[in-house]
Amino acid sequence: MPLFTGTDLVCFRGGRIVFAGLGFALDPGEAMVLRGANGSGKSSLLRLMAGLSQPLEGTIAWESEPASDDPEAHNARLHYIGHADAVKPVLTVAENVRFWTSLRLGSGDGDTLASALAKLGISHLADVPGRFLSAGQKRRVNLARILAAHAPLWLLDEPATALDRAAEQNLNDAITEHRAGGGMVVISSHAADTMADAREIDLGKFQADAP
Amino acid sequence: MSGFASIVRRDLHLALRQGMDSLMVVAFFVIAVVLFPFGVGPEPNTLARIAPGVIWVAALLSSLLSLERLFQADYEDGSLELLALQPIALEITVMAKVSVHWLTSGLPLLVTAPLLAVLMNLPEEGFRPLMIALLLGTPSLSLIGAIGAALILGSRRGGILLSLLVLPLYIPVLIFGVSAVDAAIGGFSDKPQLLILSGLLVAALALCPWAGATAVRQGLE
Numbered sequence: 001m002p003l004f005t006g007t008d009l010v011c012f013r014g015g016r017i018v019f020a021g022l023g024f025a026l027d028p029g030e031a032m033v034l035r036g037a038n039g040s041g042k043s044s045l046l047r048l049m050a051g052l053s054q055p056l057e058g059t060i061a062w063e064s065e066p067a068s069d070d071p072e073a074h075n076a077r078l079h080y081i082g083h084a085d086a087v088k089p090v091l092t093v094a095e096n097v098r099f100w101t102s103l104r105l106g107s108g109d110g111d112t113l114a115s116a117l118a119k120l121g122i123s124h125l126a127d128v129p130g131r132f133l134s135a136g137q138k139r140r141v142n143l144a145r146i147l148a149a150h151a152p153l154w155l156l157d158e159p160a161t162a163l164d165r166a167a168e169q170n171l172n173d174a175i176t177e178h179r180a181g182g183g184m185v186v187i188s189s190h191a192a193d194t195m196a197d198a199r200e201i202d203l204g205k206f207q208a209d210a211p
Numbered sequence: 212m213s214g215f216a217s218i219v220r221r222d223l224h225l226a227l228r229q230g231m232d233s234l235m236v237v238a239f240f241v242i243a244v245v246l247f248p249f250g251v252g253p254e255p256n257t258l259a260r261i262a263p264g265v266i267w268v269a270a271l272l273s274s275l276l277s278l279e280r281l282f283q284a285d286y287e288d289g290s291l292e293l294l295a296l297q298p299i300a301l302e303i304t305v306m307a308k309v310s311v312h313w314l315t316s317g318l319p320l321l322v323t324a325p326l327l328a329v330l331m332n333l334p335e336e337g338f339r340p341l342m343i344a345l346l347l348g349t350p351s352l353s354l355i356g357a358i359g360a361a362l363i364l365g366s367r368r369g370g371i372l373l374s375l376l377v378l379p380l381y382i383p384v385l386i387f388g389v390s391a392v393d394a395a396i397g398g399f400s401d402k403p404q405l406l407i408l409s410g411l412l413v414a415a416l417a418l419c420p421w422a423g424a425t426a427v428r429q430g431l432e
Contacts, residue, residue, distance in 0.1 A: 050296055051296070052296070052432070053431075053432045072298050072300060075295075075298045076298035078296065080292075082289055082293075084289025085288070085289060086293050087288070088288070089229075091224070091225070095224075099217060099221045100293065100297075102214075102217040103217055103297045104297065104298060
């Protein structure tokens with residue numbers, strides 16, 4: 001039995017069925033890439049997986065237990081990167097990351113924070129307030145947040161947006177390392193070459209009004 | 212519990228660094244009260260008669276002023292979404308944000324109120340019940356307001372909608388807050404009114420974080 005599964009998911013948003021009859025299964029160490037045209041429901045599926053919204057039908061389960069039974073336990077095992085970077089303009093980079101880490105680890109320790117910043121190449125920005133960061137730097141801060149506190153499941157919605165080559169490489173390295181440690185990644189991306197060994201879901205196939 | 216403390220610390224930090232918010236709440240409170248002597252004339256007996264009501268109404272409006280931003284700022288930059296995805300019950304997160312709202316708006320009002328009471332020529336016997344009533348009442352205002360602030364997430368022109376939603380719910384606090392002071396001035400016991408205010412606070416503490424969290428979840432869908 002795979003660890004993280006979804007069965008017969010129907011997503012209803014804005015008065016229409018976005019996709020229907022969708023299922024997935026993920027084992028530790030596996031990655032899944034979501035593909036599909038704009039509006040095909042990639043973000044909606046990630047939000048369902050995160051528990052931010054509930055499916056009209058079907059269940060999302062962790063070890064065969066529906067995730068919605070214990071939302072806090074589900075939250076503890078996932079990291080979500082959405083469209084917004086949640087970087088507070090008046091807090092420094094280190095303060096931003098430390099706050100999110102403290103919610104998971106209690107008093108966050110300095111080592112994980114420093115190494116997370118280093119992995120994304122933003123150590124030199126640690127004391128810079130969020131308002132002076134570029135879009136790509138904000139995205140790196142958001143990614144540092146998920147590196148600084150371990151969670152087995154990463155849900156990444158277009159994580160490479162605004163990132164330059166080097167940062168994209170850092171992200172891929174981080175994903176590889178995360179999977180090597182038994183972590184799971186679900187990623188929505190337009191980029192063609194994300195991961196060779198990843199499972200793929202083409203949301204185009206689950207459209208209710210598919211031509 | 213450490214999550215609660217973390218959120219309180221961060222929000223206080225944010226309020227202090229970007230915050231003229233508390234200052235504006237107090238400034239609004241002072242100006243709103245000061246307008247009344249101009250409007251109704253400086254006759255001391257008239258002012259003394261209306262003082263409790265004026266101070267309370269001005270306190271309600273000032274508290275409302277800063278409510279709109281309670282969740283809105285976090286909603287806009289994606290933080291609220293992430294807060295909802297932490298291993299902390301959303302009710303506790305809402306409670307933490309409400310506490311910070313009270314610390315940055317209710318508490319400053321409480322400190323300013325005696326000065327304004329002097330200005331409005333409030334009789335001496337009225338001061339003690341006014342302070343106790345504000346101490347019990349302003350947390351209720353923050354708690355009740357949080358539901359409204361969560362309900363308007365994502366709507367434009369939320370501020371007006373918020374006042375329409377929240378001000379009617381403030382009426383019980385207003386009635387008992389004012390009548391506690393009036394009773395004391397009239398020589399009666401203010402205990403029943405203050406007990407009712409405590410009851411309202413306990414009820415709000417039990418219900419509002421829960422309702423607010425539900426509204427936030429709805430807003431994030």
